[in-house]
Amino acid sequence: MMTILSNPLSPRLTFLCEKLSLSLSPQSRSKRSVCCSLSKEPRYQSLSRRNLVYVLVSSSCLFPDSPSSAKSKSKSPYDERRLLEQNKRIQRENNAPDEFPNFVREGFEVKVVASDNYIKADSGLIYRDFNVGEGDYPKDGQQVTFHYIGYNESGRRIDSTYIQGSPAKIRMGTNALVPGFEMGIRDMKPGGRRRIIIPPELGPPVGPSTFFSSKQFEVFDVELLSIQNCQRRTIGFYSDVTCN
Secondary structure: OOOOOOOOOOHHHHHHHHHHHOOOHHHHHHHHHOOOOOOOOOOOOOOEEEEEEHHHHOOOOOOOOOHHHOOOOOOHHHHHHHHHHHHHHHHOOOOOOOOOEEEEEEOHHHHHOOOOEEEEEOOOOEEEEOOOOOOOOOOOOOEEEEEEEEEOOOOOOEHHHHOOOOOEEOOOOOOOHHHHHHHHOOOOOOOOEEEEEHHHHHOOOOOOOOOOOOOOOOEEEEEEEEEOEEEEEOOOOOEEEOOO
C-alpha cells in the first residue's frame, strides 16, 4: 500500500517522515512502498502535524500485517450445532411440515441439512419424491397444472395455491417459472408429489416487488395434477394458444 501526501511538508515534518520510513525493518521496507511523497504544488500550504501523524499511523506501511489477519475464522462444531438447533426451533414455531430440511446459516454461507431421502442434482437443485406418479414427463410447449406450497428457510409458508383455491397453470419452456422450479417439475409425472429445495442461484429475483427480500434457499412442495398439449389458434387478426 502506498500513502501519498500531496501537500509539501515543512523541513521538520519532512525529517519526521523520512525518519519513520527508515525506522522500518529491512523486511518491511522490502515489501512496502515509501510512506511519503513530496509535492511542490505552490497552492497548498504546509500540512499540519496532526494530519501527518494521522496518515502515518493509519497507514499499513508502518505496521506489518498480523499473521492472523489473513486467516478466515473457522466455524466451531458448537456454533454449527447452536445454529442448527436455532433453525429447528424457528421451524417448529412456524409449523414447518415433517422432515423439512434445516439450514445452518452464518453470514452468506448456508449449509443444508436433510435426510438421505433427498437427492442433489448437478445443478445444485435438491429434491425428494413422496409419490412418483404415472405417465410421461412434461415437454416444452405443454401446459402443466399443479398445486404448490412455498416456504422460506425458517419453514414459514410464503405462498400456497391450496389457500388461493385453484391450481397454477404454466406452459413449459416459456421462462414463466423460477429456473429451479421448472427444473424440479420437468421430470415429474402426473400424480407425483415432490419437495424441491431451490438454491439462490436457481431461485427467484430479489426485490420489493417480489415475495423475496434476500437471496435464500426456497422450498416448494409440488403436486403435479395434469399435463395438456397446446396449439396456437389464429382467427383473423386474433391469435392465442389453447391447451387441452
